[in-house]
Amino acid sequence: MTTNRYRCIGLLLVLTSLTTAANLQAHPFHATYTEVDWNAKSKVLEVALRVQPEDLDRVLSLRTKRKINIEKTKGVDKLIQQYLAEVFLVEPKLKQPVPIRWVGKEVSSKEAWLYFEVSRPQGIKGLKLLNRIFLEIIPDEVNTVRFRQGKQRVTLRFDRNSLKPVSVAQKPVAQKK
Numbered sequence: 001m002t003t004n005r006y007r008c009i010g011l012l013l014v015l016t017s018l019t020t021a022a023n024l025q026a027h028p029f030h031a032t033y034t035e036v037d038w039n040a041k042s043k044v045l046e047v048a049l050r051v052q053p054e055d056l057d058r059v060l061s062l063r064t065k066r067k068i069n070i071e072k073t074k075g076v077d078k079l080i081q082q083y084l085a086e087v088f089l090v091e092p093k094l095k096q097p098v099p100i101r102w103v104g105k106e107v108s109s110k111e112a113w114l115y116f117e118v119s120r121p122q123g124i125k126g127l128k129l130l131n132r133i134f135l136e137i138i139p140d141e142v143n144t145v146r147f148r149q150g151k152q153r154v155t156l157r158f159d160r161n162s163l164k165p166v167s168v169a170q171k172p173v174a175q176k177k
Helices: 002-025 053-064 076-087
Strands: 031-039 044-051 088-090 101-107 112-119 128-131 142-149 152-158
Touching (some): 031 128, 044 088, 053 076, 076 101, 128 142
Antiparallel strands (some): 044 112, 088 128, 101 112, 142 152
C-alpha cells in the first residue's frame, strides 16, 4: 500500500513539473503594442513595436524552417525587417511589402522592442494601417497600434478578423448646438 502511495506521489510530481515547464514557455495573453509617431519634419513614421520574444522566434523559425533566436541568430535583423515589411502594412502600398528602414531592437526575457521607420514623402493624408503580426501563428493575437501626430492620438486594434487597413484620421466630433 505504501509503495502505491509513493508511486502516485511520484507520478503527481512528474506531471506537475511537466505542466510547470510547459507554462514557463507559453504565455496566456497574446498581444503586441505599437507606437507610431508622425515626424512631419522628416516625413517619416517612427515605429516602436513591443512583442513577446518567443513569438518572434517562433514565427521566424517557421518561415525560415530553422531554429531562430532573436538574440543569438546571425542576420536575424534582416529576417525581422523582411517579416515586418509583410505584416505591418501602410497604405497605399498594401499590395507589396512596404520598404522599412530598420533602426534596431532591444530584447529582454519578457519583451522585445523593434524600431523601424516608414518614409511617407506624401504626408499622412489618407494614411491607413494594418498590423497582422503573428496572426498566422496565434489565432487569438490582438495587436494595438497607438498613432500620434502632434496632439492627435488614435488607437487602432487588429485581430484575426482584421483584413482591411484602418484610417488613422480622427472622425470629427459633432458640435452641440
